[in-house]
Amino acid sequence: MSYKAEYIWIDGTSPTAKLRSKTKILADGAEPPVWGFDGSSTNQAEGHASDRVLKPVASYPDPIRGGDDILVLCEVYNTDDTPHTSNTRALLRPVAEKFAAQEPVFGIEQEYTFFEGSRPLGFPEGGFPAPQGGYYCGVGVDEIHGRDIVEAHLENCLKAGLGISGINAEVMPGQWEFQVGPLSPLEVADQLWVARWLLYRTAEDFGVAATLDPKPVKGDWNGAGAHTNFSTKAMREGYEAIITACESLGKDGKPLEHVKNYGVGVEDRLTGAHETAPWDQYSYGVSDRGASVRIPWQVERDKKGYIEDRRPNANVDPYVVTRLITDTCGTALAE
Numbered sequence: 001m002s003y004k005a006e007y008i009w010i011d012g013t014s015p016t017a018k019l020r021s022k023t024k025i026l027a028d029g030a031e032p033p034v035w036g037f038d039g040s041s042t043n044q045a046e047g048h049a050s051d052r053v054l055k056p057v058a059s060y061p062d063p064i065r066g067g068d069d070i071l072v073l074c075e076v077y078n079t080d081d082t083p084h085t086s087n088t089r090a091l092l093r094p095v096a097e098k099f100a101a102q103e104p105v106f107g108i109e110q111e112y113t114f115f116e117g118s119r120p121l122g123f124p125e126g127g128f129p130a131p132q133g134g135y136y137c138g139v140g141v142d143e144i145h146g147r148d149i150v151e152a153h154l155e156n157c158l159k160a161g162l163g164i165s166g167i168n169a170e171v172m173p174g175q176w177e178f179q180v181g182p183l184s185p186l187e188v189a190d191q192l193w194v195a196r197w198l199l200y201r202t203a204e205d206f207g208v209a210a211t212l213d214p215k216p217v218k219g220d221w222n223g224a225g226a227h228t229n230f231s232t233k234a235m236r237e238g239y240e241a242i243i244t245a246c247e248s249l250g251k252d253g254k255p256l257e258h259v260k261n262y263g264v265g266v267e268d269r270l271t272g273a274h275e276t277a278p279w280d281q282y283s284y285g286v287s288d289r290g291a292s293v294r295i296p297w298q299v300e301r302d303k304k305g306y307i308e309d310r311r312p313n314a315n316v317d318p319y320v321v322t323r324l325i326t327d328t329c330g331t332a333l334a335e
């Protein structure tokens with residue numbers, strides 16, 4: 001007997017990395033071993049020295065194939081056993097370890113858009129649907145496009161054992177969101193990448209593409225973000241730590257350092273309109289969806305909880321955003 005392991009990794013496509021995967025047949029009972037691939041086909045190597053290494057770091061039941069089959073998330077290494085430059089998970093590991101005693105956890109809201117051909121799902125041929133207003137958390141065929149895919153994706157995430165915590169229809173037709181977390185930095189980032197892979201793979205069976213494009217339609221249509229909710233043990237226990245975290249994200253140099261690593265095209269989405277703060281101005285506030293960082297109203301009332309960094313783009317690398325926030329807030333909270 002044998003089983004199938006789908007090895008998943010993040011490639012070197014610039015400016016936004018893509019997911020890749022391939023299948024290995026394993027003998028019953030065998031652990032997924034280190035494997036390799038052709039890095040010259042993924043922007044991770046030159047043709048004359050093309051081998052790159054896949055090191056399994058997490059595995060999940062495969063909800064697509066079922067049975068004993070698994071999904072295997074990997075880190076990409078060079079043949080000299082150093083992490084490849086595209087391997088941002090390797091940079092998160094030491095930061096997560098350094099601040100582990102603070103018990104940082106994240107919940108990431110992944111917004112995305114379905115496309116059928118060149119149009120978002122639900123956009124009429126050669127025109128535009130009714131303006132935004134009724135679509136967010138809507139119901140009915142006039143407002144909802146792709147719910148069957150969204151439900152199938154949710155079911156697949158649950159079967160894979162991912163910590164998905166909810167879904168909702170978004171402000172633009174064909175635009176949706178799922179949330180992963182709260183989980184530790186490495187867990188949330190690993191699981192978000194796997195949930196993205198499952199999104200593309202699930203939609204594939206419906207003949208539909210899903211995109212993390214942060215501004216899929218120009219003009220008066222909402223962009224797609226990846227609001228990143230964050231807390232440490234101290235923040236879950238008291239308000240002073242909440243304010244310390246908010247302030248630390250605004251200290252000299254930090255707003256720009258964060259924003260330029262919050263996904264490609266962040267300036268196009270963080271315009272100050274469509275529930276965003278301008279990308280070059282840092283602000284935080286209670287219930288304020290026009291601020292860079294929002295303190296949810298319950299958190300202000302309870303004087304403890306978490307904060308929401310609203311700036312990351314839908315196409316952000318979760319290994320990067322969790323590293324930056326863990327480091328910036330963690331350093332301030334340790335003082």
Ligand code: ADP
Nearest residue numbers: 105106107108109165179181182229230231306
């Ligand atoms: P929004 O009102 O911004 O749309 P959502 O319900 O979509 O909020 O997402 C809130 C996210 O915050 C969820 O992913 C949830 O897991 C996460 N979250 C809840 N509590 C915490 C916490 N203490 N620390 C970090 N994240 C949290």
Ligand code: MN
Nearest residue numbers: 036037038041
């Ligand atoms: Mn080959």
Ligand code: MN
Nearest residue numbers: 109177179227
């Ligand atoms: Mn949300």
Ligand code: MN
Nearest residue numbers: 109111170177
């Ligand atoms: Mn949203």
Ligand code: MN
Nearest residue numbers: 109227308310
């Ligand atoms: Mn949000």
